[in-house]
Amino acid sequence: MLEISNLHVHFDLNGTIVKALCGVALGVGPKETLAVAGESGSGKTVTALSVTRLLPSSARVTSGEIYFNGDDLLLLGEGALRKVRGKEIAYIFQEPGTFLNPVYTVGNQIMEPLLLHQGLSRAEAFAEALKLLALVRIKQGRRVFFSYPHQLSGGMNQRIGIAMSLACRPRLLIADEPTTALDVTTETEILDLLCELKSNFGFSLLFITHNLSIARRIADRICVMHKGFVVEEADTERIFSSPQHFHTKELIRAYQAIGTL
Amino acid sequence: MIIHAAHISKYFAVEGGMYKRRTGLVRALEDVSFSVRESSTLGIVGESGSGKTTLAKIVARLIAPSKGTVEFDLARINNFRKDVQIIFQNPYASLDPKMRIKEALYEPLLIHRLAAPRQLRDKALELLDIVEMGEDALVRFPAEFSGGQRQRICIARALATQPKCIILDEPLSSLDLTIQLKLLELLLRVKEKFRLTYLFISHNLSVIKYMADFVIVLQEGRIVEQGGMHELFSHPSHPYTASLLRSARR
Numbered sequence: 001m002l003e004i005s006n007l008h009v010h011f012d013l014n015g016t017i018v019k020a021l022c023g024v025a026l027g028v029g030p031k032e033t034l035a036v037a038g039e040s041g042s043g044k045t046v047t048a049l050s051v052t053r054l055l056p057s058s059a060r061v062t063s064g065e066i067y068f069n070g071d072d073l074l075l076l077g078e079g080a081l082r083k084v085r086g087k088e089i090a091y092i093f094q095e096p097g098t099f100l101n102p103v104y105t106v107g108n109q110i111m112e113p114l115l116l117h118q119g120l121s122r123a124e125a126f127a128e129a130l131k132l133l134a135l136v137r138i139k140q141g142r143r144v145f146f147s148y149p150h151q152l153s154g155g156m157n158q159r160i161g162i163a164m165s166l167a168c169r170p171r172l173l174i175a176d177e178p179t180t181a182l183d184v185t186t187e188t189e190i191l192d193l194l195c196e197l198k199s200n201f202g203f204s205l206l207f208i209t210h211n212l213s214i215a216r217r218i219a220d221r222i223c224v225m226h227k228g229f230v231v232e233e234a235d236t237e238r239i240f241s242s243p244q245h246f247h248t249k250e251l252i253r254a255y256q257a258i259g260t261l
Numbered sequence: 262m263i264i265h266a267a268h269i270s271k272y273f274a275v276e277g278g279m280y281k282r283r284t285g286l287v288r289a290l291e292d293v294s295f296s297v298r299e300s301s302t303l304g305i306v307g308e309s310g311s312g313k314t315t316l317a318k319i320v321a322r323l324i325a326p327s328k329g330t331v332e333f334d335l336a337r338i339n340n341f342r343k344d345v346q347i348i349f350q351n352p353y354a355s356l357d358p359k360m361r362i363k364e365a366l367y368e369p370l371l372i373h374r375l376a377a378p379r380q381l382r383d384k385a386l387e388l389l390d391i392v393e394m395g396e397d398a399l400v401r402f403p404a405e406f407s408g409g410q411r412q413r414i415c416i417a418r419a420l421a422t423q424p425k426c427i428i429l430d431e432p433l434s435s436l437d438l439t440i441q442l443k444l445l446e447l448l449l450r451v452k453e454k455f456r457l458t459y460l461f462i463s464h465n466l467s468v469i470k471y472m473a474d475f476v477i478v479l480q481e482g483r484i485v486e487q488g489g490m491h492e493l494f495s496h497p498s499h500p501y502t503a504s505l506l507r508s509a510r511r
Contacts, residue, residue: 183308183309183464184464185504185508210439
C-alpha cells in the first residue's frame with residue numbers, strides 16, 4: 001500500500017549538506033504494522049515526514065519514489081497532496097503537548113479535519129467529535145471537548161491526537177514515537193488502544209520508535225535504521241531470533257538490559 | 262548509613278484569586294522515611310506526579326521539607342555542596358548554553374579549591390576521559406553536543422568535586438535506549454571506581470533493576486513499598502508495585 005524506494009534526502013544547513021536519508025526503501029502492506037526502529041539521528045522521523053512532504057524547507061528530496069495507492073506522492077501537486085494528508089494518511093507525534101494548538105479547545109481541533117475533509121456541518125462535526133472522544137476511551141467527553149491542551153495530562157493529549165488522526169478514517173497511520181513522553185502505565189494504555197483501534201478500523205500502521213520492546217509488542221515486521229540507511233528488515237520474531245546487523249544487535253542488547261523485565 | 266531521611270512531608274500551597282490567597286494544599290510527600298547504605302544505590306521509582314523529584318530536591322537541600330529531617334553521616338559528608346552532587350533529567354537545561362565545556366568543568370574545581378589555575382586543564386581532561394570524551398570538547402558549547410554527550414558532560418561536572426553521593430533525577434529519560442545503556446554502564450563503572458553512593462530516580466523499573474540495590478516505590482507522595490531489589494521484583498507486596506511490574510513486563 002505504501003512503498004518507499006531509493007529515497008535520498010539532504011539537508012542544506014547554511015551551505016553544509018547533511019545526508020539524512022541514503023536510499024531508504026520500505027513498504028507497508030494493507031492492515032500491516034511496520035515498526036521503524038533506530039537511534040536518534042538515524043532518519044526515522046525524516047522518513048516519516050517525507051511521506052507526505054512535511055519536511056522543513058531546508059530539506060531536499062534528491063531522488064526516490066513514494067508510492068501510495070498507485071500515486072507517487074513526491075510528484076503530486078500541493079492541492080492533491082492536501083487531500084491525502086489527514087484524510088488518507090494521518091500522523092500522531094511524539095509530544096502531544098506541542099502538536100496541539102494551545103489557543104484552541106481540543107474539541108475545536110478534532111472538528112477541524114471533519115469540517116475540512118468530510119464537509120460536515122458544525123453540528124454534525126460536534127456529534128462526530130464526541131463519538132471520537134468516546135472511541136479513544138475518554139470519559140466525560142463533553143467536558144474534555146471544551147478543555148484546552150494545557151488543562152489535560154500528556155496521556156490525555158495523546159488520546160486527543162489519536163482521535164484527531166482517526167477523524168477521517170485514514171488508511172495509513174504514521175505514529176512517530178507516540179509514547180516516548182509518557183509514563184509506562186500510560187504507555188501501555190495508549191499502545192493497547194492503538195492495537196484495538198487498528199483491528200476495528202483496519203488501517204495500516206507505520207510506527208516509529210527507538211525502543212524494541214514496543215516494536216515487539218505491536219509490529220508484524222521491524223525495519224532497523226542507522227545513519228540514514230535501512231540496515232535490516234525482517235519479521236518481528238526473526239529480528240529477535242536471528243539479528244544480522246551490528247546495530248540491530250546493539251538495539252537488542254539495550255532492549256534485553258533495560259527495555260524489559 | 263550515609264543518608265537517613267525521617268518522616269519527610271512536603272506541602273505546596275496552591276494560590277489563587279485576588280491577592281494570591283491560599284486556596285488549597287498539594288501534598289507532594291507524606292511521611293517518607295528511608296536510609297541509604299554507603300556505596301549502594303537506592304532506586305526511587307514511581308509515576309510522574311508521585312513526588313520523586315520533590316524528594317530528590319529535598320535530599321539535595323534545594324528545597325526544605327515541611328516536616329521531617331534528612332541527616333547525613335558527617336564523618337563522610339562534611340562539606341555538603343562538595344560531597345553531594347545532583348544530575349538532572351534534562352541535559353539541555355542543566356548546562357549553561359553560554360559557557361564553554363571547560364568553563365563548566367573549571368567552575369566547581371575553582372569554587373571548591375580542588376585545583377590550582379594551572380592544573381585546571383589537566384583536571385578537566387581527566388574528567389572528560391572518565392566519561393569517554395576527548396580534548397576537543399573543552400572549547401565547545403553545549404549546543405554542539407547530542408543529548409547523550411551532554412549528559413556525559415554533566416556526569417563529568419558532577420565528578421569534579423570528588424563527591425561521595427550523587428543524586429540522579431531521571432538522568433536518562435530523554436535518551437534513546439541504546440545510549441541509556443551505555444550511560445548506565447558508565448555510571449556503574451564510575452560508582453565502582455570512586456565508591457559512590459547513588460540515589461537513582463526513574464519511572465522505568467527495568468532501569469531501576471539494572472542499577473539499584475534497594476528500592477522505594479512512591480505513589481502519590483507516599484512510600485507504598487520498600488526493600489531489597491530482588492525481593493521487590495520477585496514478591497511485590499503492594500498492588501501498585503505489581504501493576505508497575507506488569508506494565509514493564511509486557
